[in-house]
Amino acid sequence: MSLYLGIDAGGTKTDCAISNGAELLGQATGASCKLARVGKDLARANLQDTMVRAAESARVLSRDIQHVCIGMAGASLPEAVSWAQETIREVIPEATIYAAGDHVIAHRAAFGTSHGVLVISGTGSIAFGRNQSAETARAGGWGPNVSDEGSAFWVGREAVAATLRAYDRGENIGLMNVIAQHWRVAPEEVVRLANASEPRFAELAAAVASAAEEGDASANEITERAGRALAALASAVIKKLWPDGGVVPVALSGGVLQGSASVRNAFRDALKEERPEAAVSFTHVRPVLGALEIAAHRGRR
Secondary structure (H helix, E strand, C coil): CCCEEEEEECCCEEEEEEECCCCEEEEEEEECCCHHHHCHHHHHHHHHHHHHHHHHHHCCCHHHCCEEEEEECCCCCHHHHHHHHHHHHCCCCCCEEEEEEHHHHHHHHHHCCCCEEEEEECCCEEEEEECCCCCEEEEECCCCCCCCCCCHHHHHHHHHHHHHHHHHCCCCCHHHHHHHHHHCCCHHHHHHHHCCCCCCHHHHHHHHHHHHHCCCHHHHHHHHHHHHHHHHHHHHHHHHHCCCCCCEEEEEECHHHHHCHHHHHHHHHHHHHHCCCEEEECCCCCHHHHHHHHHHHHHCC
């Protein structure tokens, strides 16, 4: 019986799962293997360690795995795909390896081979859809400097910006203490960390969401804007793929959407206003299972 490996190479963690095409045999989660986040050496070590532990969990030998699908943010970049294939082959020499966008495996996990729009808001953000004719479209996901509206990075950056604008007005809003406590620095040190070469804005998203749930007005305004921004991405995809209307299933994934009721509610309300035909579902999506399904599908071809 063939063995299949699915990999979700996320920005915050690496998720691996192994099946025989009929049942899930084993799985493991490890640290991030995203090149832009941790560098090649640590990314290689993290990916290979998680793969090996998944095989141990499944009680199979890594070298016996025959088909692999890895979902990654850089799947459109040949050098990133080559790196992933080389890294995987050091552990699984004979496997066929397919690299897909992280949004592709997440959509497969959410909808299988059916149609729908998936909105992802984790470290970054993107909306990706597939219609009944198997046509696909995306919106957003162009990186934190020019896009990623409503993402964890965006939420954290907006929170820091809001506190500094309040400071300029001579005000002291509660978010400053939230940010300082999370970063474990004095309030006057927030500016220094915010202007670091790699600012840790994404780390703040959960704390901002908690502050919104507790009634902080500034945090609530930011999370509501995040929801509306994500709804705009979904609306753009629906417009491309369903120009004539019709019911469109919409699923949500990623820590920001799944971790904040304020973001979800704002998303639902804004999308309903623009696209009343959208049917929004808040079910949990685990992208690695989509990668595993793609690996098995390609292996059976």
